[in-house]
Amino acid sequence: MTVLVDSGTKVVVQGITGHQGTVHTVNMKAFGTAVVAGVTPGKGGSQVEGVPVFDSVDDAVRRTGANASCIFVPAPFAKDALLEAVDAGIRLAVVVTEHIPFHDMLVMYHYARSRGARIIGPNCPGIGAPGKSKVGIIPNVVFRPGRVGVISRSGTLTYEIVNGIKERGLGQSTCLGLGGDPVVGTSFVDALPLFEADPETDLVVLVGEIGGTAEEDAAEYIQRHVSKPVVAYVAGRSAPPGKRMGHAGAIIARGKGTAESKLTALRNAGAQVADFPYEIPDLVAARLGASASR
Amino acid sequence: MTVLVDSGTKVVVQGITGHQGTVHTVNMKAFGTAVVAGVTPGKGGSQVEGVPVFDSVDDAVRRTGANASCIFVPAPFAKDALLEAVDAGIRLAVVVTEHIPFHDMLVMYHYARSRGARIIGPNCPGIGAPGKSKVGIIPNVVFRPGRVGVISRSGTLTYEIVNGIKERGLGQSTCLGLGGDPVVGTSFVDALPLFEADPETDLVVLVGEIGGTAEEDAAEYIQRHVSKPVVAYVAGRSAPPGKRMGHAGAIIARGKGTAESKLTALRNAGAQVADFPYEIPDLVAARLGASASR
Amino acid sequence: MVKLAEWRGKEIFRSYGIPVPRGAVVRSPEDARKAAESGSVPLPCVVKAQVLAGGRGKGGAVRFADSPAAAAEAAQAILALEFKGEKVREVLLEEKLAIAKELYVSISLDRSRRVPLLMASAQGGVEIETVDDSALLRVEIDPFAGLLAYEKRRVAAALGVSGPVRASLDRLLDQLWIVFQKEDAELVEINPLAIVGDGVIALDAKVIIEDDAAFRHPEFNEVRDDRTPLEEIAREQEIAFVQLDGDIGVIANGAGLTMATLDVLTQYGGRPGVFLDLGGTDDPKKVTQAFLLMAKARPSAVFLNIFGGVTRCDTVALGLVDALKEVPEAERFPLVARIRGNNEARGIEILRAAGVGARTDLKECAQSVVAAAAGRRVAPGARA
């Protein structure tokens, strides 16, 4: 295992018969992911793109040995889908679904945590380790195997940055999209130790955005526990307070969550800060060139 | 640490200003237990038997370093007291209180478990390790340091048995009263591995009673995982079905929970079964005499 | 353990929105006739004895009626019954429904797993203990998260229901879970749960409320149908007191010790008639109260077995001596006392001074009390 997924990861897709579920099943399979099962209640016994569909996650796990779930179930039913997965023994769930009420996510988070299960997301692109496995919706074309780890709160912006790293002639160990919601299952602080411990990662790119204090928390963690170089970018320097900028979590509320506060904290923690996303690949290349760990 | 408590155990007594709380604080101190704090909301700042009283467990823990709690708080408030203790960082709580609704105990159990805290009880005599520490209400006079571990669902019957072991010239490593309620924080199955792993225990005395399947579960566990000799007794062979015999948990319901079923299971698991409590000391002595581990 | 009669259980179900048949509970044939006449119970109707024991169908405790006169007649017949030792005082009249299928659902406590357990079976209307395990779905409910949608899907699949019946079942299961929690139930059982038309409906209701939660449910204070009068008094006095089939009274402290004493007594040929657990008390008045209650049960002999811990031996002795003075002549009984533990010597001394011999050997004591009961003669203990 690199970070969270590897070639032993066997994925069940919850909501596989929906449009998104089907499209990304195809993409995951094309990436090389072992998509072993799908779940849509009432459609058990059918197939989607050669993947057997079951009525319940429990069925899917028992029959296929699935050990990770990718959830595309619509927001009103996503909480139930996640709890079902956890009860069926799934210990890694990528929740792609957006617009899940945070009150539901609080339940999902604490339920999963008390059972030792990890949630990535919700409202997230998921996780991809080039040459190994991908669980989620990050476009296959942006990946290239390498030694840069990427952790991000954004979706498309991450694709752009990951693609930039590829075009710069570098590659990624694992790319992890945490999701843009106010409550996420895995935060920077939760993800950083995985990359710090990962022997295949030499450097971490951290892509934050306004809202909350996840980047400030990350800065504190980096200062204390991260020895690998960190290149950081935070989107939303020009965003006004009190407005939700696309993501439910991207809002400066009561003076908290500004890009400035985050950038300062990251800089003080020793991270190299990019002013614009297109600067990241060069910063990474320079840092890796200078890095003793390479 | 022997099993759960040792001389490093620092006890906060919740409900210390009540009659029972005060009496057993005296007894615990006489046993040699480090009773470092008491809690009774509204009575912070006072003292009971030389023990400082605080308004909250959090205060008590911060000021005294208490790491275990002994709860005497009346049943309607016991759930809150336990949750307060867990939130304050207590990881071992002996709940002496009886008549706690099992719906409350379900909350207590799962709350504690998800935070890595252990509950002994409720409706239990607690735990005592002669020469080390006692948290609970087992009379001091019955103990004598030795190498016999005792796990029991009963109270007074346990005192009688422990006393019998003492009078037989033997002693105990740790005595653990699990409590007579239908839902207990620590069951035989939870407790057995602690005694199995304890280098100071040579033999385990298991005292069960009718109701539930805790003894059957224990038998299965013993067969698979316990190498030390077990002497078992089950009270209630003459109890009729459908009647609660004193303990909320002591009831034969829908054909389940009979002494016969438990005795058979324990016997089949290789435990030596006593027909009457007064036979136990001799059985223990014989077993210890024959045991290679002595 | 508050076992509610069917009609009380259904009243609770109704208040939570769980469908139950239209009906009325009556205590006389005349009221049965009126209920049928007024239309509050549609005809034809079912007439059921309101007793706590099961197996009413086979026992003649369930009848049918298609007119007010027939309803009165059925009620009269049932009210005359003594069903499994229980006098029938109430009769439930209910509309007779066109049942498509009978199912089973219940929620109870799984003690080992420490979770509420939902059980469901497509084989309803029979004793659930007789249903094969493979035909019984068990769903563990997380007490925090509650009954989940996917769990209800599993139940629907196991019961073979879909469409509007499933929707009706989903609502019923949600409410049944709420009843279980809100009412502090030990058991909520619907057997049979009937499919009628497009929905499900609870044809029977078994609800048991947990004793220890009584402080949250004063509304059930008056409902203790399955206790003997003495057990009821004991509950009010907070004494653990169970009446059994035999004639020898056992008083001990601690449930385990009391049970063990019963076991020893039985081993030596005695038949326990009262289980009385003093619990952990250090108040002599409580002991006196317990003894006076025991006397009311008119035992042939009484075995007192105390191991002094929280309860000190001298406390018990003092309480006992006070009780001896108060027990009326007619209620006196031979007493065998065994006292061990905390303040043992002082306790024995107090008893001796009051003319009660006390010993320490359990086996001997058991034999003595059995002999005393058999002969009603005063053995090693004193006659109270």
Place this chain on the structure above:
Amino acid sequence: MVKLAEWRGKEIFRSYGIPVPRGAVVRSPEDARKAAESGSVPLPCVVKAQVLAGGRGKGGAVRFADSPAAAAEAAQAILALEFKGEKVREVLLEEKLAIAKELYVSISLDRSRRVPLLMASAQGGVEIETVDDSALLRVEIDPFAGLLAYEKRRVAAALGVSGPVRASLDRLLDQLWIVFQKEDAELVEINPLAIVGDGVIALDAKVIIEDDAAFRHPEFNEVRDDRTPLEEIAREQEIAFVQLDGDIGVIANGAGLTMATLDVLTQYGGRPGVFLDLGGTDDPKKVTQAFLLMAKARPSAVFLNIFGGVTRCDTVALGLVDALKEVPEAERFPLVARIRGNNEARGIEILRAAGVGARTDLKECAQSVVAAAAGRRVAPGARA
């Protein structure tokens, strides 16, 4: 984010049993007079503008009245206000109470700790951000176990209340927690929470309902007071659309990318006027819809920045070309398009065929759009 006006918040509070002053909401001076005359609002009374911005007291948006005529007069004055850019349409009249002390309580979300956070302070009636951390109690609420008794004891201690006031506070806190959960609130805030006589009472009410939970709360569908008309249309079309102070429209896919585009634009001297996140769509119609909405905002220029992933570049191009045909002459704008990623070449080709030049370098594009907006001249992109 549904920010409820004070009176709506109080209506919710009242329905959950949280004490609020007696009062009435009116929309005219005449109705204010009637409310005071009828006694539905006891005199003397407070007259408050129902606006979402804070600081009403200092801004003349809160007045007092001791007669029906004075109430009408106060209402008239307040209804004439435009408070911090918001026209006052509703006025709340409430009894004036004898306040012993003003406190603060709220429940919101702690994102880092992933728990509901109760905050309480003895310093009420001021902006909570100005209160020193040492005077602010924070209590993390377990979402499963709820607000615990010991946590309420901590709040009471921090607020310095005891006796009947504390009992009243306990009940209020229990209900406030239930409001927070049941109503899917992001924030429930009572500032000030007043001690009046033996109890506490919510003098103000700030309730914000979470957008994503709207499907559970159709009753709030009509309450979107703080959105611009275009933002409201966008919400219905499920487009993430935020109107800002500047004049350049930004359309991108993904919140992070859209924000980053805003940042680059700002860096090169542009002032963003619309944030439009297309999200992950592969439906050209959705793209067309978004462009037509953007046109309605009358931007000086528009910057389209797409990184094709789930959203393919050709999809966006097709949608854009359709939109270009439909935008009315008066609403056309200079357009700079940057397209990267999935089906990039095909997308660029489609745009070229429609006369729209597209590039791939973000910096250059930003500079072009800023120039286009400044001069309103058609730069590298085409004039739509």
